[in-house]
Amino acid sequence: MPLSDQPSEIRNPPSQFIELLRLFWQRFLDNDLIAPQAETRLALAPILALLAVPGVIFSLRSYGEYSFRWTRIGYPVPAFPLDLAVAWSDKFLFLYLSMILMGFITVLEWDALFPDRRDYLILAPLPVGLPTLFTAKITALFLFLLVFTLALNGCSSSCSR
Amino acid sequence: MLAVVELTKRYSSIPAVSEVSFTVEPGKVLGYLGPNGSGKSTTVKMLTGLLLPSQGRILYRGLDIQQQLIEYKSTLGYVPEDAQLYNYLTGREYLQLVGRLRGLPPRILDHKIDDLLQLFSLYKSRHSSLSSYSKGMRQKVLISAALLHNPEVLILDEPESGLDVTSALVFRNLVKALAAKGKTILYSSHILEVVEKVCSQIVILHKGRMMANDSVENLRELMQLPSLGDIFAQLVIVEDTEKLAREIVAAMEQ
16 A cells, blocks of 8 residues: 555554653653652652642741731732732742742753653654654643642732732 | 665765665565674664665655655664663553554554563563663563554664573564565664574675675675675675784783
């Protein structure tokens, strides 16, 4: 059978993107710095919980502080007057914390951020199109960043509403 | 039929492979021989679509593979020389990944994986991560992955690397059985006795250039030499190997 006559699902399997997304997601959790022989995968849930803790603690602390200020000011203002200059130091604290942790995660995951030699040697002989491969990698990267950003800032952002 | 036409690969104008031409018919096993650095792996990488040739063409069923690369790769099974695997996956997960990327239906895929794992004596370790596999076990995983989709073309680059004696014998018989099923097979190796036993046609490469392209019988007859080892030595080995060995020992004992 001529190659061009093969069924389209063989030429372009629809599940390739999902498979690659799953693979690249797992690669973020397979960290050579923590487990050089891949004897263990990073358990995502405890790490996310650990990252969320500072946000929760600062949010609870700030909640009491800004509720108190609102009571003392004595006229109607939002429950969290975040435009006040006194709130800047706390806002910066959240920004610093997020930036430091994201920087740390980036260093830890640096090798997995882009397709590397191993990806090339394993995936290139397979019938996978380069656009599918790169789209899956970029999607996995954004998903990973989104999950960590939410873990870092989700609690504090929801408390400030 | 797989045809290589005047294939050349240069790395910054230095030729690694120069004007190599050969064809492999379905049902035949072509042995691709050469010393280290002769250009075997470079040719294999071009045949698998990992590298683009600087010149020349690779034709499969009369069409240039670069014009139908995804389709060509879907008919290709490749056992690489370097066993690169995702160590955090288990043997079963790796085969599932390869099978799914090749678009195999899940039920057929699971059945095939179980069969191949059992036949290659990997079934007990199927849930262990690949990082805990020995070199031979990793090689068996790569061979299984190359056979999962019943490929038309098989490119084998030093496939017996790391295999124990029994597995190597099984593998040789497997190659013959696959050829009998009409598969087009290229077997790149530097183990002469294996190539002599398994392959119907031989290409000998030296410094990127093709030195011979014929059947073992014809080469023996043409060169009036009894074995492939002698033919290889005549065509490729220019050094006095015994003298070289003595010099290494002398250097070691200084």
